[in-house]
Amino acid sequence: MIFASYLPLVAICLVLYLLWFVAHTGTRYWKYAQLPYIKGRPVVGNFLEAILMRKSMFDLMEELYADVRVKGSSLFGICRMFTPTVIVRDPELIKQMLIKDAPFFINRTMCTDPHGDPIGYYNLLMIRNPAWKQLRSYLTPSLSISKIKQMYQLVEQVGDDMVASLDVLPKVRPNARETEFKELCARFTTDVIASTFFGMQANSLKDEASEFRYYGRKIFEYGPARGMTMASFFFMPELVPYLRLKLFPRDTEAFLKTVIQQEIARREQNNENRGDFIDSMIALKNNNATIGVTEKIPLQGDILVAQAATFYMASFETTSSVLSFALYELTKNPDVQARLREEIRSMIDKYGKIIPYEALTNEMPYLGMVISETARLYPVLPFLERQCTLPEGVTGYKLEPFHDFVIPNGMPVLIPIYAIHRDPQFFPNPHKFDPERFAKENLDQIQPCTYMPFGVGPRTCLGSHFGTLQIKVALVKLLSKYRIDRSSSTPDVLTYRKNAFTLHSNEGLYADLIEDSLGNE
Numbered sequence: 001m002i003f004a005s006y007l008p009l010v011a012i013c014l015v016l017y018l019l020w021f022v023a024h025t026g027t028r029y030w031k032y033a034q035l036p037y038i039k040g041r042p043v044v045g046n047f048l049e050a051i052l053m054r055k056s057m058f059d060l061m062e063e064l065y066a067d068v069r070v071k072g073s074s075l076f077g078i079c080r081m082f083t084p085t086v087i088v089r090d091p092e093l094i095k096q097m098l099i100k101d102a103p104f105f106i107n108r109t110m111c112t113d114p115h116g117d118p119i120g121y122y123n124l125l126m127i128r129n130p131a132w133k134q135l136r137s138y139l140t141p142s143l144s145i146s147k148i149k150q151m152y153q154l155v156e157q158v159g160d161d162m163v164a165s166l167d168v169l170p171k172v173r174p175n176a177r178e179t180e181f182k183e184l185c186a187r188f189t190t191d192v193i194a195s196t197f198f199g200m201q202a203n204s205l206k207d208e209a210s211e212f213r214y215y216g217r218k219i220f221e222y223g224p225a226r227g228m229t230m231a232s233f234f235f236m237p238e239l240v241p242y243l244r245l246k247l248f249p250r251d252t253e254a255f256l257k258t259v260i261q262q263e264i265a266r267r268e269q270n271n272e273n274r275g276d277f278i279d280s281m282i283a284l285k286n287n288n289a290t291i292g293v294t295e296k297i298p299l300q301g302d303i304l305v306a307q308a309a310t311f312y313m314a315s316f317e318t319t320s321s322v323l324s325f326a327l328y329e330l331t332k333n334p335d336v337q338a339r340l341r342e343e344i345r346s347m348i349d350k351y352g353k354i355i356p357y358e359a360l361t362n363e364m365p366y367l368g369m370v371i372s373e374t375a376r377l378y379p380v381l382p383f384l385e386r387q388c389t390l391p392e393g394v395t396g397y398k399l400e401p402f403h404d405f406v407i408p409n410g411m412p413v414l415i416p417i418y419a420i421h422r423d424p425q426f427f428p429n430p431h432k433f434d435p436e437r438f439a440k441e442n443l444d445q446i447q448p449c450t451y452m453p454f455g456v457g458p459r460t461c462l463g464s465h466f467g468t469l470q471i472k473v474a475l476v477k478l479l480s481k482y483r484i485d486r487s488s489s490t491p492d493v494l495t496y497r498k499n500a501f502t503l504h505s506n507e508g509l510y511a512d513l514i515e516d517s518l519g520n521e
């Protein structure tokens with residue numbers, strides 16, 4: 001009888017104990033593991049500041065990387081919410097795991113629900129092996145060098161549109177106009193992907209109300225609800241099916257679905273073939289291509305839309321980020337800009353205004369150096385992320401001879417690329433924008449797996465060459481016509497947005513464009 005009256009109290013204590021137990025899972029794990037770690041808070045682990053949007057993920061990762069508790073260790077432990085997570089920063093270890101033993105680190109931890117969010121899941125960013133490998137082999141030909149070469153003329157046209165959109169800006173002084181690079185570059189890359197991949201005119205450089213730009217912006221605009229949704233894919237993928245979350249905002253998904261399906265139907269009706277991405281999708285559909293081993297998913301309907309939507313998402317924001325930071329650094333470093341303009345002038349002298357694809361890729365080393373240095377200083381992601389996935393029956397991945405620690409099956413692994421790119425041990429004077437680091441004669445000073453703006457191993461970026469080409473075209477077009485000077489609004493120092501997962505400055509990247517054509521117009 002007396003016991004029964006205490007029952008509710010006992011139940012409450014039990015629930016509280018269970019909550020406490022679960023909340024401390026991560027910390028308890030690291031306490032007994034043979035690895036330096038940074039103690040996190042109960043429930044939120046080491047990401048509280050990022051979750052509350054008090055710090056950008058980039059700044060937070062750099063702080064964890066520099067924490068004295070893990071100084072000098074080649075890898076260390078943190079907690080992603082309750083989940084013990086390992087951060088690897090030794091280049092040899094990164095090489096071993098992500099290249100040599102890539103099959104065990106091919107999956108990403110971030111995930112959405114294949115049933116509730118097929119467009120968000122059945123694409124290269126999210127999908128897990130073995131379906132990933134099949135899908136990647138189907139999609140790789142769309143970005144082969146010969147396909148990229150075919151797209152070059154279209155990219156050039158969009159480059160001309162970009163310069164034309166600048167020519168109509170009001171003058172702030174004789175021969176000088178002011179612009180902001182982030183929005184300009186996002187419009188350029190949006191128009192490029194629509195034109196080259198989908199055979200459509202997005203018109204975002206010409207028309208402020210362009211639908212492609214409107215819906216594209218929504219993917220990366222993180223208000224509180226969208227911010228929490230995006231965070232969930234990374235911080236608590238297990239809960240995503242219950243919360244019915246989707247990778248793409250619902251209206252963006254509906255827009256992409258309509259335009260892609262209409263374009264596929266139109267081409268099929270007219271028997272039209274442009275040799276682009278949409279045609280590759282039609283061919284996959286007509287060849288009854290499938291992905292998956294036990295359940296074979298046909299590449300049709302929403303699954304085709306998923307491929308187009310992902311390329312759109314993965315392409316325009318990343319490329320415009322690197323392009324806009326390159327323009328910002330050229331504004332701040334007139335010597336670098338002058339040398340780059342000289343290289344462009346010599347190409348125009350040799351070939352005229354239309355520089356051939358081969359010359360752009362093979363005869364302009366300084367252009368490549370400027371882009372590489374920009375991608376070092378401003379990688380689009382704070383980290384690469386993988387999940388240790390071992391064959392059935394194997395419980396842990398041994399790090400010997402590098403370390404005694406054994407990574408358990410299923411543990412998330414982060415490679416902090418932003419912090420590694422800014423580590424003076426690998427890049428002396430790391431905050432200096434210095435394209436010379438990437439001069440041919442200095443390349444052997446860059447240790448493998450310390451420079452990873454496009455990722456590393458077989459799951460690396462599929463669009464690295466195409467992204468780089470777009471940046472090259474845009475820089476050449478813009479600098480052929482204009483010199484870029486600081487304006488009164490050019491920021492001296494940049495801070496990063498706290499509610500973004502890709503690198504975004506809070507400040508507008510303003511500059512003055514001074515008419516100073518390199519050709520004989």
Ligand code: HEM
Nearest residue numbers: 124314315318319322453454455456459460461462463467
């Ligand atoms: C300068 C521009 C770009 C940068 C810096 C960039 C960077 C990255 C990074 C860091 C990853 C993750 C790699 C990893 O986990 O190891 C990635 C993945 C990916 N990127 Fe890019 N990217 C760029 C442009 C593009 C473009 C233009 C496209 C497509 C047209 C694209 C398509 C993809 C795809 C599909 C993936 C997922 C690959 C997979 O998981 O198999 N990217 N990108």
